[in-house]
Amino acid sequence: MRRGEYFTAHEELEDAWRAAPAEERDFFQGLVHVTVALYQAGRGNRVGCERQLEKAARRLGPYAPEHRGVDITSILRQVADAAALAASGDLSLPPLELA
Numbered sequence: 001m002r003r004g005e006y007f008t009a010h011e012e013l014e015d016a017w018r019a020a021p022a023e024e025r026d027f028f029q030g031l032v033h034v035t036v037a038l039y040q041a042g043r044g045n046r047v048g049c050e051r052q053l054e055k056a057a058r059r060l061g062p063y064a065p066e067h068r069g070v071d072i073t074s075i076l077r078q079v080a081d082a083a084a085l086a087a088s089g090d091l092s093l094p095p096l097e098l099a
Contacts, residue, residue: 001031004095006039027067030059034079034096041082041091049091053083070098 001009010032017028037052057079064072075096082093 001035001038001096002098004038006035006042010035010039026059027063030056030063033059034075037079037082038093038096041086041093044091046086046089046091049086049093050083053079053086057083 013028013032013035017025017032020028033052033056037049037056040048040052057076060072060076060079063070064076066072075098078094078096085091085093
């Protein structure tokens, strides 16, 4: 994801999501939604991007402020900023900054 390889990141995160115990699945699935949103933005699919960002926020919210060393609060802020940008019609979303 850090390299902008959203399709590859999606595949890796999906494997982690499927293998995760039930209490961890929403965390990984939320990250999957973020990668798919960024991928869809790159393809010019505004509706797909917006839907994925919405799902990401819903899945990741319960893990805030931090989970597994990931700053969820920061990711949620970036997701909200990306959603606002997409809603304005601009799909030039910046890459997700992961600490």
